[in-house]
Amino acid sequence: MLIGNALTVGLDKAVYLGELPATGWHRHAAPVLLVGLSGRFRLRWPDGRSEHCHSALIDAGVEHVFDPDGERVAILYLEPDAPEVQRLRVLFAQRGPVVGEPLSRVVDRWHTEQRLNHFDLDALIDRRLWPSLQPVDARVLRSLRHLRDAGLPSMPDREALARTVHLSSSRFNHLFSEEAGVSFRSYRVWSQVRRALAAYRPDGSLTDAALDGAFADSAHFSRMFRSTFGMTPSSVLKPLRSVTVLR
Known part of the structure; x- marks a missing residue:
């Protein structure tokens, strides 16, 4: 298992693993996958709603507050030309800009962190969620x-x-x-x-x-x-x- 906070930057993805403070209101410029590695995190929305999750996919431009609640978390950023995002565009159109619990609950942190560090989303996300590829201009x-x-x-x-x-x-x-x-x-x-x-x-x-x-x-x-x-x-x-x- 990785010790401390770590950042891995790939050609079309990046992942941050570790403990972080709660954020303020913000909007990402890329779709993100949030994962609670040691427990659930909390998301807040502008309409006053708040929810606890083990994982969530959030489209670019969605305003929110992310509160790890003291847990170790992963934030995986997906560039617009990443193959996964070319599928997520269809998924977000079908289900809305936030998809809750796309991953099974983390049981083996070591394997989950390894898969995140290698950007192995096929091993993490239920393949039934993936629509067909939508190419970018x-x-x-x-x-x-x-x-x-x-x-x-x-x-x-x-x-x-x-x-x-x-x-x-x-x-x-x-x-x-x-x-x-x-x-x-x-x-x-x-x-x-x-x-x-x-x-x-x-x-x-x-x-x-x-x-x-x-x-x-x-x-x-x-x-x-x-x-x-x-x-x-x-x-x-x-x-x-x-x-x-x-x-």
Whole structure:
């Protein structure tokens, strides 16, 4: 079993394992799978409802509060071009933007954490939930991957990406939101945060992480991080004992 908090970043997924404080209100820019590894967590919704879960799938853009209630949890982020998300688009359309208890209750934490770290969702989620694949427009796929390119010195803006796929800025913005399920602006911020997370090292500084994410400064990084996760960068990054980046 993994000890301490750990982050694994893959090409189209990322997973955070560990203990975290309750978040504030926030919206993710990517679909997430939440898993209570040692017990149930609590979700709160803007209409005042609150529920306890062992697992939940939440679509991008859904406002909520996530409270681990002191339990060890997993947060798995799925990029819009991940094969699983291309199926989840259909599932969310059928069942709504929140799917409760897609996983069986965790009995063997070690095996569950290993599967999460290897992004083995087929072994975790009931296959009967998976609809047929819904492909993403090739122009949006190209833009998503361009934004995630860790070798870029800075983050391209909407106009630059629109030109690369021969679309007007407004048409590109509409197509991106329609295909990715989230606005270009929100996803661009998430891409910056993702780059900062992937570059962070347990003995590193938050300022270095901010620069690696192409943020203007650590204050800008902190604001965008809170809007993305509902938590401060230090509460998420400082407890990390390992960061693994899969190429």
